[in-house]
Amino acid sequence: MFSVLHYEYKMQFKRLVTWGVLLVATALSLLDNFPSAGNLARLEFLNEPAYFVYRIVSLDSLVLLFGLMFLLAGRIPIDTKTGMKSLLMSSALRKWQYVLGKLLGGFLYVFSMQCIFLLLNTMIYFIAAPFEISLIECIVPLIKAIFVSLVPTSLFVSFCSIALPGMIDIRLFYILAAILFGFNATYVGSAEAMPFYLITSGDLVRLIWVHPRWPFVDMGSVIANGFFLVGSGLVCGSLLFLKHKFWRSE
Amino acid sequence: MNTNIEISHITKKYKNGVTALDDVSFRVGSGVFGLLGHNGAGKTTLMKALVTVLTPSAGIIRICGFDTVKQGNEVRARIGYLPQELAMYPSLSVFDFVNYMAELKGIHNKKAVSNVLEQVEMLEFSKRKIGQLSGGMKRRVGIAQALIGNPQILVVDEPTAGLDPEERVRFRGLLSRYAREGRTVLLSTHIVEDIHQLCEELAVLRKGHLFYAGTSAALLERVKDKVKILHLENENQLIELQKKSVVLSTTYESQGLTARIMDESGLFLQATPVTATLEDAYVYCMGGKAHA
Numbered sequence: 266m267f268s269v270l271h272y273e274y275k276m277q278f279k280r281l282v283t284w285g286v287l288l289v290a291t292a293l294s295l296l297d298n299f300p301s302a303g304n305l306a307r308l309e310f311l312n313e314p315a316y317f318v319y320r321i322v323s324l325d326s327l328v329l330l331f332g333l334m335f336l337l338a339g340r341i342p343i344d345t346k347t348g349m350k351s352l353l354m355s356s357a358l359r360k361w362q363y364v365l366g367k368l369l370g371g372f373l374y375v376f377s378m379q380c381i382f383l384l385l386n387t388m389i390y391f392i393a394a395p396f397e398i399s400l401i402e403c404i405v406p407l408i409k410a411i412f413v414s415l416v417p418t419s420l421f422v423s424f425c426s427i428a429l430p431g432m433i434d435i436r437l438f439y440i441l442a443a444i445l446f447g448f449n450a451t452y453v454g455s456a457e458a459m460p461f462y463l464i465t466s467g468d469l470v471r472l473i474w475v476h477p478r479w480p481f482v483d484m485g486s487v488i489a490n491g492f493f494l495v496g497s498g499l500v501c502g503s504l505l506f507l508k509h510k511f512w513r514s515e
Numbered sequence: 516m517n518t519n520i521e522i523s524h525i526t527k528k529y530k531n532g533v534t535a536l537d538d539v540s541f542r543v544g545s546g547v548f549g550l551l552g553h554n555g556a557g558k559t560t561l562m563k564a565l566v567t568v569l570t571p572s573a574g575i576i577r578i579c580g581f582d583t584v585k586q587g588n589e590v591r592a593r594i595g596y597l598p599q600e601l602a603m604y605p606s607l608s609v610f611d612f613v614n615y616m617a618e619l620k621g622i623h624n625k626k627a628v629s630n631v632l633e634q635v636e637m638l639e640f641s642k643r644k645i646g647q648l649s650g651g652m653k654r655r656v657g658i659a660q661a662l663i664g665n666p667q668i669l670v671v672d673e674p675t676a677g678l679d680p681e682e683r684v685r686f687r688g689l690l691s692r693y694a695r696e697g698r699t700v701l702l703s704t705h706i707v708e709d710i711h712q713l714c715e716e717l718a719v720l721r722k723g724h725l726f727y728a729g730t731s732a733a734l735l736e737r738v739k740d741k742v743k744i745l746h747l748e749n750e751n752q753l754i755e756l757q758k759k760s761v762v763l764s765t766t767y768e769s770q771g772l773t774a775r776i777m778d779e780s781g782l783f784l785q786a787t788p789v790t791a792t793l794e795d796a797y798v799y800c801m802g803g804k805a806h807a
Contacts, residue, residue, distance in 0.1 A: 268615060268618040268619055269619075272604075272607070272611070272615045275607075276604055276606050276607060279606045279607075280606055346602070347601065347602035347603060347604075348598040348599065348602060349601070349602075349603065349604070351563060351566075351568050351596075352596060352598050352601060352616070353619070354566075355566035355567060355568055355591060355596040355598075356591060356616070356619040356620055357588065357591050357592065357620065357621065358619050513567055513568050513569070513570070513587075514570050514584075
């Protein structure tokens with residue numbers, strides 16, 4: 266299982282397009298959030314590191330996740346297409362080792378890319394900010410972001426993107442994912458009510474920063490949002506284990 | 516003969532009603548054994564059943580005495596497999612790919628990986644990405660991953676298809692070297708020349724049925740002194756000839772054409788006898804003709 270995980274991770278990291286997606290997402294995010302005079306005038310709270318981290322995680326990371334979802338979607342179909350699945354099945358590798366290796370390799374890949382994305386943006390913000398910021402002001406929201414957003418969203422994106430195309434036509438998966446991400450990108454809700462099925466801008470991210478005028482966090486909505494992300498990911502991943510014909514009979 | 520592979524009454528029926536293999540039985544000892552048949556004859560299905568990827572609908576396959584269905588782990592520990600058209604992972608380096616496959620076989624030894632790459636003359640390209648290799652090089656990497664761990668049985672599916680003549684010769688050399696020391700190489704192909712060069716024994720599959728199993732010499736014996744060539748003026752004569760005899764092949768020339776025929780009852784006195792080849796025997800087995 267660890268061999269599959271290790272090489273899945275390595276293969277994804279070695280893809281040039283991975284870094285292309287990161288570059289585009291970072292460029293778009295800096296256009297939106299760089300602490301320039303224009304952006305500081307446009308965004309009332311941009312001088313607060315917690316707000317900066319909240320904004321990166323809730324809005325701009327959606328572009329990165331959408332790109333990574335497309336990159337991960339072919340991880341199982343490619344094995345069938347290239348003859349690798351027959352080869353892997355003729356080895357001692359068992360179904361659970363293959364599936365878990367693929368899923369966890371994908372999860373670590375998405376999580377790592379999100380961490381790099383967030384740290385890169387925050388570092389630039391920290392260096393370029395024309396006002397005083399202490400390091401601790403940046404570190405605290407970063408740690409919160411890792412636990413309340415990066416872990417659940419990485420799990421949701423990686424598990425769904427790897428497992429579903431192993432069971433349904435990949436084109437259907439692309440359509441479904443485009444609809445979900447499209448809705449997430451265009452959703453304009455109030456700060457009071459955020460649907461639980463939002464990927465990056467649900468109530469979970471309000472644990473990083475809350476708007477001073479609406480400082481209340483509904484824990485029920487936070488749990489629902491977390492449950493949706495983690496639960497959907499785990500359910501999608503489990504479907505592969507349950508699909509009888511996916512592997513040789515053991 | 517020590518039997519390394521024993522195939523007994525294997526049948527494979529798919530859910531869509533297609534019978535890919537129908538009551539196939541034969542035994543394979545050490546050395547290179549050829550599995551010959553047209554595309555769609557059932558060779559790949561049989562290979563997949565041998566390496567435990569597919570479960571047969573009926574029958575038993577034993578590899579080194581172990582049942583492929585009930586003792587899959589024992590079987591998998593003893594086989595190396597090169598599937599047909601293995602594209603591998605283009606972003607991995609040659610070394611990483613073979614090392615990955617080695618780890619899946621429980622071999623955590625980089626020296627063993629280097630050794631096997633040296634065996635297939637790919638050590639100097641070990642850092643190159645698989646996506647940057649030629650077809651022949653990819654096939655050599657494919658065989659390297661199959662050889663790792665020195666398996667008792669090597670199962671290779673159409674390994675020389677699409678390779679240039681130099682690569683094919685190199686590949687044949689590799690397989691015949693490996694088959695020494697009591698090991699078995701099961702070579703599936705539709706290229707008769709590969710079988711002729713490598714195998715003393717072969718099996719011929721036709722539409723899922725076993726058509727022949729035995730030595731290539733015995734197969735040749737079936738057509739000995741029966742193969743002749745006959746010069747024809749035009750296509751009409753060829754059509755007439757096909758009604759009376761099995762035409763093995765035809766070659767078009769500037770004036771007319773030459774047909775290679777199977778004259779079983781000595782009817783064609785004007786035809787010239789020629790030495791029969793394994794290809795003649797194979798085409799005769801398939802009951803068809805091959806035009807050149």
